[in-house]
Every structure is written in structure tokens, then in C-alpha cells.
Amino acid sequence: MNNKLFFVINSLQRGGAERAISIVSNALYQQNFEVTIVCLNDADIAFAILPEVKVVSLLKKRKQENPLNRLWYAGLLYTRLIRLLMKEKPFYVVSFMTTSNLWTGLACLLTRIPFVVSEHTTPDITLNTFNYFFRKLSYHIYRKSTAVVVPSIGIAERIKQSNSFRKLNNFKLIRNPINEFPEPSDWKVNDKKFILGVGRLSFVKGFDILIEAYNNINNTGIDLVIAGDGAEYESLKIQIEKLNLTGRVKLVGSKDNLQDYYHQAELFVLPSRNEGYPVALTEAMSFGCACVAVNCDFGPSEIIENEFNGLLVEQNNIGKLSKAIDDLLLNHSLRKKISANAQLINEANSVKNIAGYWRGLLLNLP
Template sequence: MKIQAAPFSKPVLFFIIPSLKGGGAERVIISLANYFNKNNFQSVLISLNNDLPAYEIEDGVKVFYLTDRQKSRLAYRMYHIAETFYKLIKLLRTLKPVCVLSFITSANIWAGITCWLTRVPYIVSERTSPDRSVISFNYLHKQLALSLYKRAASVVVSAKGVEDCLLKDKDFKALNNIERITNAVTIFQSPSDEKVHNRRFILGVGRLAYVKGFDILIEAYAKSGLTDVDLIIIGDGEERANLVCQIFNLGLRERVLLPGSRNNLQDYYSQAEMFVLPSRNEGYPNALVEAMSFGCPSIAVDCNFGPSEIIVNGENGMLVKRASISGLADAMHRLAGDETLKTNLGNQARIISQTNHPDKILGEWETLMKKHAAATETAAQLTNSQPAL
């Protein structure tokens, strides 16, 4: 990675994340980098790991990959830590951003340490349940995170539940710099008229990871008795082999499909009988918001966090008690057989296209970023105007 001072004519913003290879946080931070780069800033995307981006990064956005973590032995880990630290410090000192935004806890820690050392204002963002991240850390690691979060210009959360979870902790309850900005609706191309599947289908979308709960969805589908409706789960991830085994053991090979990632999600959302979010934990689920924006009747497990802030049960979707496979199966069976309910839920779900419109959400990010970037530029101007002693 070559780091050279660039003659940028616009103020520089850094966007730091552990990886760009896929997921809701990655989609959001890339959309932010694209947005600011078109609005009087130079965006610099920094991925801590060397992974190909899953979403389109527009021309003009600079991208840096810091390290390639392929080996886990202690010597390699120490090398990657030193490499990440050196490259981040060099980027900050060379490109001189007016503000840094980081997503996900590990990137937040790196941004906090290096920005504190280089005196660059930074904003961190928790994208999922703090119980699974900063609150679960050992004492020293937790105190480091707390110190860095207190020094941040803002700690941004995507859902009230995430904020409440942070503030219930005896250490993090001292934070007074929390801002809440939900996720925007993704703007897709218009759906195609070409069918993506030759039968009616239920849709799940997300990374094939344990936390996403697709094993719960498959089991609930098996119990639902819906033999005339298939289940399609779009996404890739480390749980694929386990899910394939589960599908085989349940005798569902012909009716449960795992086609991998798809770049025409709009066609699936617009053609599905319903969308189901079975997650064990969330931050603010992008896939649920996307499905609802297409008027797809949606069912979500009432997990921490997000679904209960998006769905009003029985009005614009259905919420199911967490850990209730039978409840999820019953909800799917009920919705599949009630056309009136599907129509009513779908019509109300579409309203999220207005409440979470990108213009509104990106505008909130712009206000926050400009506030701290302006403070930086003002301080620099005052420093430069001081007479030499």
C-alpha cells in the first residue's frame, strides 16, 4: 500500500471498517463514503483487512487495505497489529482528515487510538448489540474502549435498543455523547419482470452466520406445513455447510434453496410471498427495511435490537417472540394463507421508504460530520492565525 500526500482540493473524511466484504454495516459505510465524496468532501475508505468490497464504490473515493490477515499464529498477529498501527498513523498524518468515522467495535478501537495520538476528531459507531462487543470485553479491554468512546466526538448507534444497552452498563452509562441515526432504505434498480423462481417462495436475506438465525427459520419452515411455498435464503457465510446438513436431515432439499449472494435483490423482494428475519441479534436490520420498502409482507423475530423499532405488530408487519420456533412457524402459516393480511401489511410497510429515505438519513450524517469537521477547520484557522512567538 503506497501512501502519498495527495493534492486534494476538498476536506478529507476517513471511513474505517474491519472489512468491506459484505453485510449491513459495510453497505452503510460505503454509501456514506459515496455520498460525502459527491458533496464537497474527499472520501477515503479504509478497510483493516484485505477483502474485496461487496458493494459498489464510486470513482473518486480512495480505498486503502491495511493488512492481509491469513495466518493466526501469534507472531503473525503481532506483525499485523504493528502493520495496522503504522499504516493508520501514516495515513492520518499524510492525508490530514478533518474527521474520521469508524464502524464496528474493532475498527472503533483502532480509530480511537490513532486519532487520539494524531489529534484528529473521530466518531465511532456501534452497529449491533453491545452485549456481544464492548460490554463483553475483559476489564482492561473494556476500560480502553470506554476511554476512547468518551473521547469520541460522538458515539453513533442505529437503534434505541443499542443505546439503552450501552447505558445500562455501569461503566458505559457515563457516556453523554451518544447520537442515534437509523439506517436508510437502499435504493435499488427497478425490479425485473423475469421470475427468479418458478414457485411461490418465502425469502430470507443475510450473512449465513449463527447470529442471523437461519437455522431457526429452516426449522420453523419445516414445522409450518407449507408444502406449496418454497424457502429461499440469499447470502453466503460460514454456516452454509451446517445449514445444508440441516436441510438434508429435514428432507427439504427440493424446497429450501441457498443460492448464495445475488445482485438483483430487488427482484426477490418484489416477488416473495413474505420476508422473514429470524436473527438472534441485530443492530438495525437493513434487509428488513429493504423488504418492507418493496411492500413485501414481513415477519421478524423480536430480537435485540431493531425489529420492534421498525415493525408495529399487526400494522406494518408481524413480530414473533424470540426463541419461539412454533410461533414463527404459526406466523408464516397464517400469513401465507391470508391474502388480505398480506396486502394490508405490505401497503403499510412501504411507508418506510419515506421515514428512512436516504435524503433524510444521509442528511443527519452530514449534519453530524460537518459539525465536527467545521470545528476542526476553525481550530486550524485559529492556530494558523496566531502570531509566531
Template sequence: MKIQPAPILKPVLFFIIPSLKGGGAERVIISLANYFSKKDFQSVIISLNNDPPAYVIENNVKVICLTDRQKSRFTHRAYHIAETFYKLIKLLRTEKPVCTLSFITSANIWAGITCSLTHVPYIVSERTSPERSVIRFNYLHRQLAAKLYKRSAAVVVSAKGVEDCLLRNKTFKKLNNIQRITNAVTVFQPLSNQRVHDRRFILGVGRLAYVKGFDMLIEAYAKAGFNDIDLIIIGDGEERANLVCQVFNLGLREKVLMPGSKNNLQDYYSQAEMFVLPSRNEGYPNALVEAMSFGCPSIALNCDFGPAEIINDRENGILVNNEPISGLTLAMLHLVNKPALKNEIGNNARSILQTNHPDKILGEWETLIKKHAATSRFATQFANNQPAL
């Protein structure tokens, strides 16, 4: 009788995030899980809520949703907290991950508490301005977050501004484990030969939320008075109804289009006259990086944080520093009226393909995660099954 060799075990990595619906953090964490699943790891994505993923997840990546708020019978917040805690602890004990990576403050807190109790190395990542997230907590919650962040293997931020903002706050000023890893250029499908719109257009991309500032973009576009250039905003979100009313009230129904989410963003980026990022806050805007990688001339409000670390004003893009609405209007008119400058900015923007190349950025994540995964009490059980971490 021939004895079959035992299956080779792979070290497990947990990727924890509040939701998998569309957004920059979701795109990044899914790309990381996909990447590590090809690097002799078993990637497990844990979503705290049950939302359909907005981006492609590889078949060999396990996805676990802890709760379904829309279908749940939860009548008390305490019960929801208890079940989330119980399920995470159980998963950590049964799956035995060598390291956990979490994105966004709520997931960071859950990862910090449960990984501390189960002695699993964990890395947390703040993906937006801390003033909108962890710094807004009440005193006790801030103290808890600071202790958990200090115990983590690393606190990863995507922009220096996020790091500076954390360290300016007295609760977090003693953090000495912050590491900056920017966002990689998204890898898209090849461009198609079909036009996405039959007229010239300005492009905005992002979740339709107040913080993304599309109300300001629509007003700025209206003030510009373009006759032959439309505005297309790609994305969905809770502000859609308000934005539709705004467009209607401004008499722009035929010129401002909001077709929802699209799976061919690469065609929009490559065909747009320009890209505009009107965000009130960011962490490190993926959409701006994506647009620039296609050579799309880009304008961004100099918000907290990210745009000023990506754009050198008037070289590879335009930063708007004052009076956001009138500033956006003037910037759009400036690029339309100066095609040579527009082309130069677009050509220079392509350099982001080198500075933010996926191999470079994912390599930085790999170095960080492998360093701390090797210290896990579960790591030794894989030593005879695969190369050393």
C-alpha cells in the same frame, strides 16, 4: 505563458471498517463514502483487512486495505498490531482527514487510539448489540473502549435499544455523546421483468452466520409443512455447510434453496410471498428495511435490537416475541391463510420509504460529520478552496 490554476483541494474524510465483505455495516459505510464524495469531500475507505468489496464503490472514492491476512507472513499477533498501528498513524498524518468515521468495535478502537494521538476528530458507531461486541471485552479492554468512546465527537447507534444497552453497563453509563441515526432505505436498480423463481417463495436475506438464525427459520419452515411455497435464503457465510446438512436431514433439498449472494435483491423482495428475519441479535436490520420498502409482508423475531423499533405488530409487520421456532411457524401460516392481512401489512410497510428515506438519513450524517469536521486543525487549509464546512 499561461499559468494553470492550482487544483482545488478537498477536505478528506476517513471511513474505517474491519472488512468490506458483505454485511449491513459495510453497505452503510460504503453508501456514506459514496455520498460524501459527491459533497465536495475526498472519501477514503480504510479496511483493516483485505477483502473484496461486496457493494459498489464510486470511482472517486479511495480504498486502502491495511493488511492481507490470507497472504500475510505474520506469525505473531503483536506484529500485526504494530503494523496496523503504524499504517493508520502514517495515513492520518499524510492524508490529514478533517474527520474520521469508524464502524464496528475493532475499527472503533483503532480509530480512537490513532485519532487521539494525531488530534483528528473521530466518530465511532456500534452497529450491533453491545452485548455481542464491546461489552464482551475483558475489564481492561472495556475501560479502554469507554475512554475512547467518551473522547469521540459522537457515538452513533442505529437503534435506541443499542443506546439503552450501552448505558445499562456500568463501564459506559456515563457516555453523554450518543446519537441515534437509523439506517436508510437502500437504493436498488429498477425491477426487472424476469421471475427469480418459478414457484411461490418465502425469503430470508443475510450473512449465513449463527447469529442470523437461519437454522431456526429452516426448522420453522419445515414445521409449517408448505406444499406449494419454497424457502429461499440469499447470502453466504461460515454456516453454509451446517445449514445444507440441516436441509438435507429434513428432506427439504428441493424446497429450501440457498443460491448465495445476489445482485438483484430488489427482484426477490418484490416477488416474495413474505420476508422473514429470524436473527438472534441485530443492530438495525437493513434486510428488514429493504423488504418493507418493497411492500413485502415481513415477519421478524423481536430480538435485540431493531425489529421492535421498525415494526408495529400486526400493522406494518409481525413481531414474534416468544418461542422463536413455533412463533415463526405460526406467523408464516397466519399470513398465508389470511391474504387480506398479508396485503394490508405489505401496503403499510411501504411507509418506511418516508421515515427512512436516504435524503433524510444521509442528511443527518452530513450534519453530524460537518459539525465536527469544522473543528479539525486541518479544516482551515481548505477555507479558501471551497464553501465553509
């Protein structure tokens, strides 16, 4: 039996989809699949990959170039992907993220290899921004795939709001798995109690909103710690200085010991403007960290049942976000209940369960 399975993604740099593909690849290898991760672009690998899982990079990451060079790059990428598929002949190919989905779909249609595509971000910044030709091409590719896997129902619903995709009916819901962290250590990550935010420092992650909300809370004896790197570092630093929060709001960069931060935080806040499926939120919940999340598109409302396993706050309301943080800090019984219920996600989104869903999809199991 051919048990060769390919995953295709742009790279394995830090990100929710990249983490998910790493975890699922490792798990399916342990279930007797011969797994290869194909990266369209060469980049540093941010996640732990088993040595038995092959990682192949098709091209060095390209810089901004003129149109002719971009065409050359596209042709080279497509040719190398087709050659690899024809040589290895996997029984299935699974791609993550829009660009990878399109390249993979075109290559698999030509080589007649079954494939699955997976969308992990809001289509408002991907599929729904395409011109007429690329929307039609995307629809044709997605329709021919075995399934369009999404981690949240909201992504599928938003895709189908576009006239170009309204007839698409092969969506499959598979959540992102919980990362299996090492046991937390006793080393204190902050010298005071703290509220935690985790994620890439980008506009879409909304850490400027979190800093503003933190500035308005009544509890002045607690720090705000934000773990992550990104382009918004300087603007967030300026915001912190303008609000006289230096020393209380700490931008600590990306951390390899996030388990210690989740374990020690008084609460976790997700302030995102949009998500695909918020991995940091599920990670925090897995450690029993009480969570407050802005009810953005997509995922928080599918993960959190308000006042049961977390607090949901309407978007664009900094006042309500500040109040939710204050309420959870003051109401110890509510925080204790939310903390206990949050940990139920360890079962629902366990690696075993999520890998089982992927295995069932690929082997056409019920």
C-alpha cells in the same frame, strides 16, 4: 475549507455496516466532501463505490499467527494509520465496528483529529466481553469521540448496562440507509411462490429456526428460498435433508439481483437470534414485501409496528413463528395493508435523509 472526510472499517466485504458505510460515503461525496474509506485489512469490495471515493487498505488480511506476529501486525497497522492521518489531515474521521473504533480512536487522539465511532452489532459479543483493561480503554476512547453513533436505541441501552459504560452520554441515533437497488426484472427467480430469507449463513442469523418453522406451516404449496453464503451451509443442508424438505427449501447463495427476490417473494422472514440493525428486513420492506420478524435484540421492534407494517414474533417460539407465517399467507387483506405500510421506510431511511443526518453531525448542524 478542509473537506477531507475519512471512514474507517475492517474491510468492505458483505455485511450491514459495510453496506452502510459504502452508501453514506457515496452520498457524502455527492455533497462535496472529499471521501476516503480506509480498510484496516485488504479484501474484495462487495459494494458499489463511486470511482471518486478513494479506498485505501492498510494491510493484507493476516492469518492465525503467534503472539509476536500479532504484536507486529498491530504495531504496523497503528503506525500506518497514524502516518496516513498526519499526511492527509482529514477534518473528521468516522469509524464503523468495534475493532476499527479502537484503532481509530487511539490514532485520532494522538493526531488530535476529531472522530466519531459507530457500533453496529450487539455489545454482548464485542465491548461487553472485554477484560477490565480493554473496557476502560474503550470507554476512554468512546467518551472522547464526538458521538457514538448507533443504528438502534437498543444497542446504546445495552452498552450502558455495563458498569464500565454507564456514564457514556454521547450516543447519537442514525439509522442505516436503504440500499438503492436497480428496478426489478421480469425474470422469475423461482418456479413456485416462495417465502424469502436473506443473510449470512451463520448461527446468529437463525436460518435453522426458519427452516424448522417452515416445516410446521400448513401451506405446503410454497417454497422457502434462503439467499446468502456462510459457514452454516452444510449444517442447514443436512437439516433440510433430515426434514425431507429437499426441493422445497433452497439455499441459493449470495445474489446480486436481490431486488428480484424481494419483489417476487410472498413474504420475508427475519429469524435472527440477534441483530445490530437488520438491513435485509428494511430492504424487503422497501419493496413492499410483507415481513415477519423475530423480536430479537436489536432493531426489529424499532422498525416494525406489529400488524401495521409487519408482524413481530417473540423469540424462541417456533410455533408462533409458524403461525405468523401461516396467518400472513392466508390473510390477504392484512398482507396488503402491511405491504403498503412497509414501503413508508423508503422515506424514513432514504439515502438523502440518512446522509443529511451524518452531514449535520459532522458539521455540527441542528
